[in-house]
Amino acid sequence: MEQTLAAAGELQRDLQRELTYDGLRAAEAKGPKGGRRPVVVAAQTAGVRTAYSEGRSVAALARHHGVSRGAIRTPVSDLLPDHSAGEEDAPAPELPVTLDMPGKVADHLHTTELEPPNAPRSTKG
CATH class of the missing domain: 1.20.5 (Single alpha-helices involved in coiled-coils or other helix-helix interfaces)
Structure with missing residues (x-):
């Protein structure tokens, strides 16, 4: 069975x-x-693209149409500014580093003048 x-x-x-x-x-x-079907239908896409080209923000268009900002970014994706690095060989900008570390090590780092990473190191003899 x-x-x-x-x-x-x-x-x-x-x-x-x-x-x-x-x-x-x-x-x-x-x-x-x-x-998934797009939230902004084809009839609205031309109006959204025109309004974005005229200077309206993505957030303002989203509020006006009652949709999310991502739904607005889809039809205007080719109009959005490119946020990638302009030059591939360009060095990354140096950003300040903040250490939030308690204790003796932090006290030592605050009182010690550190050399830049590319500077030649002095040898004490």
Whole structure:
């Protein structure tokens, strides 16, 4: 009896797998229309792009249309400023480092004048 139930379960699982693959193949044949639908519909996209080009902020457009800022960034993504580094070989800007460390080590670091990392080290003899 157990073997009959196990065989029926395997048959059902194989049938489900086959139907799933058939559905995936059919969806793939229809074309790349998967994913979530955009919140800003095509009729509003032109108006959003025009308003952004005229100087309205992403946040103001999001409030006006009642959607998130990310939903506004999608249709204007090619108009947004590029925040990547301008030059690949340009060195990263030096930022100040703040150590918040209690104890004797911190006291020593506060009182000691440290040399820049690229400066030649003096040798005491």
